[in-house]
Amino acid sequence: MTPDTAIARITAALEPEARIRALFLSGSHGNGMADDWSDLDFVMVAEEGLTDEIAALWRDAVGRVGEVVLWRDRIVRPALINAVLAGGIRIDLIALKPEHMGGQTRDALKPLIDRDGLHVTLPDGGGTPATSPARLRYGFDEFLRILGLLPVAMGRGEYLNGVTGLFHLRNLLTELMIEETAAPHRGGALHLNRLITDEQKAALAALPVPAPEREALIAAHLAYAAEYLPRARQLADARGVEWPERFEAATWDYLNDTLGIARAPAAGPQPKIATT
Template sequence: MDHAGTIQTIADALRDRPDIRALFLSGSHANGMADDYSDIDFVLVADDGATDAIACHWRDAVAQTGEIVLWWDRTTVPVLINAITADWTRTDVIILKPDQLGAHSQRSLTPVFDHDNLYDGLATAPAAIVPNQKKALYQFQEFIRILGLLHLAVGRAEYINGVLGVYHLRNLLVDLMIEETGAPNRGGVLHLNRLITADQKAVLLALPAPVPEREAMIAAHLAYAKAYLPRARKRARQIGVDWPERFEAVTWEKLDQTLGIKRPYTPEV
């Protein structure tokens, strides 16, 4: 079943249930950026929210689109249900009470059915995104912490764990790049191509691959440090976050003492 058929089938199964007041599309199917590989994100509004009864109705509706082979019922978020059918159509639904819908805006939703005209009462656009200073500081510190663990991984010859450290550094660099672009439609984790610039992609592609060998592991950590830390310092200045100067300094001192590694960039004064 194609996406349009899936959406129509689910809507038809739920439209006349008196305890379900509205169904909206969200994500890429709401903002016009969906492709053949997109999942289908829904927001369902029910009088009593994400009850077991509503979850049961939702499962019955999804089952009409195909055999359900994965069903995660409110496991990670109390109002979220994830499903995959046998043709690998992925559907996610957030189940809210009517008074919880206000966190959304008209720009982020497309009505499928809306018995109480809830859509008309939403803000036209979401509020401007304010940088999360606490999260940013945590990520800056986390990068330095993982970098500092390099001396431990080398000392124990834990090269497999060292490779995992490189992956963590890479994820933090990608997160930072996305913050730099300020992309409004983040989408899921598999939408990186539209979230970063060509120059940012070039930086990522030029970085060494993680290899579970001593010198390669050290070189990869240093390459990521050189790519990340100057950008992160610039971002910290932009959003008013005090850089963890002392933490970074003692980390480089430790790496110098144990591995003879020097800081691969010169901080701007």
């Protein structure tokens, strides 16, 4: 079944339901950047939000597209339903009360049902969503926190956990690179190719993915630190975010005291950073 057919079936099923005041396509299909692998994302507006009755209506509508093999109803977030259908079709819904539509923008939504003309009242949006200084600082602190757990994993011989910790560092580095490019319409986790530059891809590809062995893990953590920390400092300067100087210094002191690790040098030339 094509995405257009699936969208049409869901819309037709919900059109007679006056309790549903609006239904919009969001995500890649809403902003015009969908490809053959994009899932279907919807934003619904109902007076009472996502009630059991609204969830039942949605389940019936999605069931007209195909066999539902996974259904997560308000498990991850109170306004979210995730569905996976046989054949790999993925359909997500966020259902909101009208007064909770303030975080939506007109350019990111395509109206399917709009009984009250909500779409034209939304702000234009566009450009790159601003990440708050607090959220950026959280990422910097989190990288240092996880880096500082390396002596614990090595001291306990928890080399499998050391690999897990390294992948947390990799995720934080990837998030940082996306911030560097300030890419608009970031989409889901599987859109990385269009969110980072060739230089960033090469830097990620060059970083080690080690076996769960002591020396390999130590070397890999240092390689990630050398790639992340200079980039993060430059981003902090560009965005006016205070750098955690004391936390970084204390982390390197701890690594040196426990593992004899000196402060990591920068990995190489750093990219230009978007300031918005």
